Amino acid sequence: MRLSVIFSVFVFVVAFGAGATVFSQELPKPGAYKPSVPTPADIEAGKAVYFRKCVWCHGPEGAGDGGSARRLATKPRNFNQGTFKIRHTASGELPTDEDLFLTVTHGLPGSAMPPWGDILSEQERKQVIAFVKTNLVKDRKFDDPDETFTVIDYGTQIPSSEESIKKGKEIFMTKAKCVECHGVEGRGNGNLTQRDDWGFPIFPANLAKPWNLRGNRRDPYNPQNIFREVSTGLNGTPMPSFADTLSVDERWHVANFVMSLSNHYEIEKSTNKPKIGFVIKGKFLEQGETPNDPSDPRWAGLDPQYVGMGSQIIQPPRHFLRTVEDIRVRSLFNKKEVAFLFEWDDRTESKRDESRPAVYDAKAISSISFPSERYTTTNLTHEDDEAVGPLKGVRPPEVGTYNDGIAIQFAQAWQKLPSPEKPYFIHGDEKRGVDIWKWESDNTTKEMEGNGIDKVIARDSSNVKVSSAKWTNGRWQVVMKRPLETTDKEKSAQLEVGKNIPIVFFAWDGDAGEHDGKMALSTYYYLMLEPPVPQRVYVIPPIVAGVVLLIEGWVFLVARKKKKEREEEERAKV
Amino acid sequence: MLKSKFLFAVLSVLFSCPALAFAGGGASGFINAGTFALIVELGMGLTVVFLAWFVKNVLKIHIPKIVQAPLIWIAAFIVFRVILQPPIPFTILAVYMGIITIAILLYSSIDEPSWQEFTKPIGIMLCEDTKNAKTSRYIVFAALPLLIGYGTYNNIRPKFEEPVELRTVHPAPPASINIHGKILNLQTEYNPFRGKGADGKEEAGAQYMGKNPFAPDAPKYLQNVKDGGEIFFGTAGCMFCHGDNLDGSGMFAFAFNPIPANFADPGTIAQLQETFVLWRVSKGGPGVPRETFPWASAMPPWEKHITQDEMWKVIMFEYWHTGFYPRTWD
Numbered sequence: 001m002r003l004s005v006i007f008s009v010f011v012f013v014v015a016f017g018a019g020a021t022v023f024s025q026e027l028p029k030p031g032a033y034k035p036s037v038p039t040p041a042d043i044e045a046g047k048a049v050y051f052r053k054c055v056w057c058h059g060p061e062g063a064g065d066g067g068s069a070r071r072l073a074t075k076p077r078n079f080n081q082g083t084f085k086i087r088h089t090a091s092g093e094l095p096t097d098e099d100l101f102l103t104v105t106h107g108l109p110g111s112a113m114p115p116w117g118d119i120l121s122e123q124e125r126k127q128v129i130a131f132v133k134t135n136l137v138k139d140r141k142f143d144d145p146d147e148t149f150t151v152i153d154y155g156t157q158i159p160s161s162e163e164s165i166k167k168g169k170e171i172f173m174t175k176a177k178c179v180e181c182h183g184v185e186g187r188g189n190g191n192l193t194q195r196d197d198w199g200f201p202i203f204p205a206n207l208a209k210p211w212n213l214r215g216n217r218r219d220p221y222n223p224q225n226i227f228r229e230v231s232t233g234l235n236g237t238p239m240p241s242f243a244d245t246l247s248v249d250e251r252w253h254v255a256n257f258v259m260s261l262s263n264h265y266e267i268e269k270s271t272n273k274p275k276i277g278f279v280i281k282g283k284f285l286e287q288g289e290t291p292n293d294p295s296d297p298r299w300a301g302l303d304p305q306y307v308g309m310g311s312q313i314i315q316p317p318r319h320f321l322r323t324v325e326d327i328r329v330r331s332l333f334n335k336k337e338v339a340f341l342f343e344w345d346d347r348t349e350s351k352r353d354e355s356r357p358a359v360y361d362a363k364a365i366s367s368i369s370f371p372s373e374r375y376t377t378t379n380l381t382h383e384d385d386e387a388v389g390p391l392k393g394v395r396p397p398e399v400g401t402y403n404d405g406i407a408i409q410f411a412q413a414w415q416k417l418p419s420p421e422k423p424y425f426i427h428g429d430e431k432r433g434v435d436i437w438k439w440e441s442d443n444t445t446k447e448m449e450g451n452g453i454d455k456v457i458a459r460d461s462s463n464v465k466v467s468s469a470k471w472t473n474g475r476w477q478v479v480m481k482r483p484l485e486t487t488d489k490e491k492s493a494q495l496e497v498g499k500n501i502p503i504v505f506f507a508w509d510g511d512a513g514e515h516d517g518k519m520a521l522s523t524y525y526y527l528m529l530e531p532p533v534p535q536r537v538y539v540i541p542p543i544v545a546g547v548v549l550l551i552e553g554w555v556f557l558v559a560r561k562k563k564k565e566r567e568e569e570e571r572a573k574v
Numbered sequence: 575m576l577k578s579k580f581l582f583a584v585l586s587v588l589f590s591c592p593a594l595a596f597a598g599g600g601a602s603g604f605i606n607a608g609t610f611a612l613i614v615e616l617g618m619g620l621t622v623v624f625l626a627w628f629v630k631n632v633l634k635i636h637i638p639k640i641v642q643a644p645l646i647w648i649a650a651f652i653v654f655r656v657i658l659q660p661p662i663p664f665t666i667l668a669v670y671m672g673i674i675t676i677a678i679l680l681y682s683s684i685d686e687p688s689w690q691e692f693t694k695p696i697g698i699m700l701c702e703d704t705k706n707a708k709t710s711r712y713i714v715f716a717a718l719p720l721l722i723g724y725g726t727y728n729n730i731r732p733k734f735e736e737p738v739e740l741r742t743v744h745p746a747p748p749a750s751i752n753i754h755g756k757i758l759n760l761q762t763e764y765n766p767f768r769g770k771g772a773d774g775k776e777e778a779g780a781q782y783m784g785k786n787p788f789a790p791d792a793p794k795y796l797q798n799v800k801d802g803g804e805i806f807f808g809t810a811g812c813m814f815c816h817g818d819n820l821d822g823s824g825m826f827a828f829a830f831n832p833i834p835a836n837f838a839d840p841g842t843i844a845q846l847q848e849t850f851v852l853w854r855v856s857k858g859g860p861g862v863p864r865e866t867f868p869w870a871s872a873m874p875p876w877e878k879h880i881t882q883d884e885m886w887k888v889i890m891f892e893y894w895h896t897g898f899y900p901r902t903w904d
Contacts, residue, residue, distance in 0.1 A: 051786040052895070056807040057818065060788045067808030068818075112825055114818045119838075271828035278736045278831055310826030313814060314858070314874040320811060326829075420739040422869040424860060429869070500737055523830045524870050528734040537731050545723030552715050559700040 027224075028088050030153035033096050035142045038130030046131030049124050054132075057112065062136025064198075073321045073360075074111040074214075075200055079132055082140035083197060083236040086215040090150040091233040091241035094142055100129045102217055109220070109272050110212030152231045155248035160223065160256040168257025171250050176242055178254070182207055186261040187474030189347040192359050197236040201361070205239075206345055206474070208262045209325070211273055218272050221264060226255035263328075265306060274306045274326070280503065281305065282331035282338060282529040290332050290339035292467035294477035299341050304328035307505050309520040315426060315453045322520035323347070323360060324507040327406070333529050338495055339467075339481045342406050349471040350510030351441050354400040359511040398518075402510035404471075406478055407438035409450070409504040410493030422502045425523050427453050434504075435493040437464040439478055441471075441510065449491055453517045459491060484529075500526040618657060622649060639692040643678045650674045741832060742865040744846065753856050753882050760849040765886045765900075767798040778899050779890075787894075802891025805884050812888065815872065820895055830872045837896050844898035848889055851900070855885050 038046075051060075057076035059065040064078030077084070086103055087095040095103075104125045105117035116125060133142050140147065158164050172178040183189040186207035196202045205213055210220040215229050230251050233241030242251060265274030283302060291298050307329055311322040323346065330341040348359050411423050412433040423432035427450035436448040436456065447461040463486050468479045484495045495501060505522040508514040629635050637645070654662065654670050662670075682692040699710045750759045768777045779795060786792065787800035806812045806820075815834040817824040822836035837843050843851055854862070859871030876885055893900055 048784065048786070051788055052784060053819065055788060056803050056813075067804040067806070068811070068813055070808055071811050071814070112813065112818060114821075114823060116819075119819050119821070268828070271823070273828045276828070276831075279734055281734060308829030310829040310872065311814070313811060313826075314872055316878060318811075318874075318879070320814065420737075420867065421864070424869045425872075429860070432869075523832075523872055526736065530734060531732065533732060537727065540730060541723040541727040544726045545719035548719040548722050549715070552718060556700060556715075559697070563701045 027154050028096065028098060028151050030151050033089070033149035033151050035094075035133075035149065036097050037143060038134060042127045042130040043134050045124075046127035046129065047135070049120065049128040050131050050136075053116070053120070054128065058136075062132065062138075068112060071320050072112055074108075075198070076112070078198060079136040080138045081197070081236075082137040085234040085236060086229075087232050087235070088151045088228060089232065090148075090152070090243065092235060093149055094137075094140060094147055096149060096151065097126075097129065100133070101125060104129060106217045108214040109216050109218065110209075110214060115218060115272075152228065152243065153248065154224070154227060155252075157224070157227075158249060158252035158256065160259060164253050164256045165260045167250075168253035168255070168260075171246065171254050172257055175250075176246060176254065181238070183347075183474050185473040185475070186258065187345050187347065189474030191238075192347060194238045196238070202237055203347065203360075206347075207258050208345065210259065210262050211267060212325070216272075220267060220272070221259060221262075223252070223255035223259045226258045227251050230254055263304065273308065276306055276308055278524075279500070279526045279528050280307070280329050280331060282333050282527060284497075284530060284532045285332050285334040286532065288334070290334055290337055290481060291341075292479060294341055294343075294468055294470060294479055298332060299330050302330045302332070304330055304343065307522050307525065309505065309507060309522055312426065312453075312517060312519050312521050315517065317517050319514065319518040321360065321512060322507075322514070323509040323512045324520040327505055327507060327522075329505075331527070331529075333484065333495075333497075335484075337481050337483045338529065339479060340408070342478045342480065343475060344406070344507055345475050346404055346471070346509050346511075347474050348509075348511040349441065349476075350401045350404050352401065352403050352510065356401045358398075358401050358513050360509070360513070398513040398515075402513065402515040403440040403442050403508065404476065404510045405438060405440040405506075405508040406476070406480075407436050407506040408480075409434045409436045409506065410495075411435070411502050412449070412491055412493060413489070414493060414502055415496070415499075422524060423450075424452070425504050426517075426521065427451075427456050430455075433491070435491065436506075437480060437482065438506075439466045439469065439480060440508075441469070443469065445480070447492065456516075461486075461488070461492065463492065495527075495529060497529045498531040500528055503527040615653075615657070618653065638695065639682055639688065640695040643682060643692070646678055647671075647674060739867075741867050741870075743835075744850075745863045745866045747850050747853050751853050751856065753877050756882070758849070758852075760847075760853060763849045763852070765848050765852075765890060767795075767883075767886050767890055769795060776902075779894060780899075782894065783897055798887050799891050799894045801884075802887035802889070803895070805880065805888050806891055809884070810876065810880055810888065820892060826872075832867070832871060834872075837892050837898075840898070843889075843892055843896065843900070846901055848893075848900040851889050851892075852882075852885055855889065856882070 050058075055066060057064075057066040057068045057072075058079065059069070059076070062079035064076040066076055069076050082094055084095045084099070084103075086108070087093065087099045089095055089099070103113075104120075105115065107113045107115035120128070172182075173184075179190065181188070181190040181194075181204035183204070188204040188206040190204050192203055194202055194204075207213070210216055210225075213220065213225065213229075214234075216222070216225050219225065229239070230246070231241060231243045233239050242254075246254065267273070268275045285298070305328065307327045309322060309324050309326055312319050324344050326344065328343040332339050350358075409425075409427065411417060411428075412435050414422070417432065421432075423429055423434045427436065428434035430451055434450040436450050437445075438448060439445045443466070445464050445466045446458045447464045448456050448458050450456040464480065464482045466478060466480050468477070470477050482495075484497075486492045486494065493501070503525050505525070507520045508518075509520070514520070629637065651671060654667055681688075683689040698707050699714060701707075747760055749761070750757055752758070764776055768779065771777045777795060782793070782795050782799065785796060787796040787803065789796070792800065806816075807818075813820075813824050815824040815826050815830065816822055816837065817827065817834070819838060820836075821838040822834040824834060827834050835842050854873070856875065856877045858875035859873040860868050860875055862868045862871065880888075889900075
């Protein structure tokens with residue numbers, strides 16, 4: 001009997017264990033590796049998949065020059081040279097079949113390459129890889145006897161600990177000099193003048209956002225990914241291999257340190273980004289003034305609320321390469337005023353300077369190697385071209401660097417709008433105006449009125465104040481305040497406690513040529529200034545519990561009485 | 575005895591299949607999500623029935639009715655709350671659990687001995703004065719008020735969740751629209767790039783599905799598809815939101831609410847006429863009626879950026895890429 005119990009437990013453990021191991025990353029066997037030789041049938045089937053799904057970015061010849069190439073800042077891979085970033089093989093070597101399979105399956109997070117594992121079957125993915133390996137990698141051959149494949153050895157993983165992180169930090173700062181490119185806090189704000197093997201500008205990875213690291217395999221907090229990339233380097237980029245300079249243990253310490261650089265937000269599986277809650281919560285300060293400084297301990301008690309940002313590609317002037325991908329928001333309020341702490345990553349501190357060229361030259365990034373003749377465009381599509389496009393005569397072209405900035409936007413008189421109606425999220429519309437609070441890095445703070453993207457005017461108001469704005473190690477921290485109520489009830493949003501107040505976020509990176517309508521933006525969120533918890537929440541539950549206790553006592557007495565009666569009856573019978 | 579052991583071994587393996595299917599299905603993607611969920615749920619149900627049978631008949635352990643009832647209740651709650659995906663709303667969960675509660679009470683009171691067995695422990699707990707009875711009495715008398723008190727607190731404590739706003743995804747289209755100064759009747763208009771088939775009707779394009787639009791000898795239809803793809807990915811940059819697989823998971827999708835449409839889902843363009851799609855493309859977010867929240871959508875009004883011909887080609891590409899056909903008027 002006992003045997004069968006043990007057996008049943010065993011069967012279930014094995015079954016679920018099998019499931020669990022498939023999901024975690026399997027480590028490849030270290031040492032020499034021999035790639036498989038694809039069959040002609042697989043190559044042919046893979047070609048069909050390629051020309052349906054891949055050609056649009058990677059191009060008909062696999063040269064990374066598909067339709068989207070001109071628009072993207074991480075360019076689609078040019079397969080011709082056989083240069084692949086994410087591998088288990090030594091620096092400069094071709095990748096293993098499994099490496100390519102994992103890249104196709106999980107995509108390259110932070111770039112336009114999606115996880116095809118959700119879309120193509122395992123067979124289709126293997127077939128398309130067969131086609132790429134044989135037909136599109138042109139300068140090298142996977143079956144060339146001179147090609148070597150040396151899979152890295154993970155050794156024994158060192159679990160993360162305070163000590164390991166400390167050692168990793170030391171190596172990061174001194175021995176390996178990671179800091180020179182990735183910056184002191186890993187936000188990728190070091191050397192910004194580098195280019196990749198194809199001549200495109202390339203910026204060091206922001207290690208504080210591991211969900212965007214290309215090789216994270218949708219498992220962003222796993223230090224194995226960092227260990228692998230530090231060991232192999234990223235072919236075609238300035239990221240070298242540290243296999244010869246750092247020992248296995250040292251590389252694990254670095255990986256543990258890199259993992260410690262980020263806030264471990266909960267990751268939304270479908271987007272592989274931190275989970276977004278669409279209600280931004282402000283907490284009530286019973287006593288004292290709202291904090292002026294980002295380092296005030298009262299901010300530390302609040303969770304940063306993650307706001308995702310897209311590019312303003314909706315209205316002219318369209319802008320594709322926003323660099324501010326998210327803002328972290330905290331909010332506190334007292335009876336008088338509300339305060340926000342905005343934090344966002346920006347590799348550069350920018351100020352308006354016509355003579356200083358921008359770090360991200362959006363035009364250079366997008367078109368140097370992709371001459372416009374390749375594209376069938378009409379006059380209407382030249383959204384960046386002031387000579388013929390819709391911007392003709394509207395605005396001068398971008399020159400130099402602009403201010404960094406941040407803004408939040410409320411609806412004017414939002415209390416009067418019939419729910420769920422709101423003004424158009426990009427600076428309002430003709431019927432419904434918006435109230436914009438904007439700060440810029442030349443330390444101007446404005447309250448503006450918007451009735452459309454090209455109808456934004458500054459108002460004569462000094463209600464919005466920024467008490468602190470600091471840029472350190474690739475991150476801005478700005479504390480913005482305003483009284484809850486102001487005198488101009490029509491044009492200026494009145495903030496009420498306990499209501500869902502529609503709010504939109506905007507950000508500008510002056511070194512990406514962003515100003516005015518060229519910006520990063522969110523869609524609608526709600527701001528909820530949480531009212532202090534009413535007294536009754538703490539009073540009613542004990543009363544309810546007391547009543548339950550009384551009922552219990554009554555039931556107990558009744559049951560006892562009945563029992564006694566029954567016993568007496570029985571005694572009487574006897 | 576040996577026979578029952580053997581039977582058990584066979585059944586164990588059989589009922590572990592859902593777990594294996596879970597592992598295999600998740601890893602390879604061979605089984606689609608719906609089928610896979612069904613197998614898992616079915617497997618779970620059978621596993622529970624089997625476990626009950628196993629405990630009773632093989633292990634010969636008799637679980638008292640008073641323990642059975644909460645066990646069943648908790649198991650059902652876990653299935654509805656945790657295992658069932660996507661999660662069901664609270665109101666439906668409450669209805670389900672209400673039904674389960676009634677079913678358990680019915681089952682317990684199905685005949686007099688059963689009801690006696692069910693209520694006897696309660697009587698003992700209330701009236702006996704043995705050590706065990708006393709201990710259980712103290713526990714129950716302390717736990718009940720605490721649990722109900724906490725439940726009340728949890729209920730009246732202010733919570734701030736996103737308000738539910740019902741947005742119509744496919745609103746009724748207008749009769750006609752004006753693009754670049756030209757009025758189009760949406761009921762009679764058609765995609766000029768499809769061409770006419772042998773029957774004189776618009777080409778649905780079945781013979782071009784999955785064919786290579788970049789082939790040197792690609793027919794006109796596929797050349798138009800290719801142009802549409804270049805616009806989708808390059809000129810217009812639709813893929814920044816709608817994704818490289820047209821499934822609504824582009825690079826900016828995570829930031830926008832409402833999320834970009836998933837054309838690969840049979841519930842979007844596959845349900846719509848091509849002219850409806852043209853209307854949504856040309857007028858974008860600001861062009862939809864109030865019930866579709868024109869203020870919230872990040873869809874550009876494409877008439878500001880591309881020509882009408884380009885829009886038709888993009889739409890053709892979207893159908894070709896997803897393998898769907900537009901709905902027709904007949």
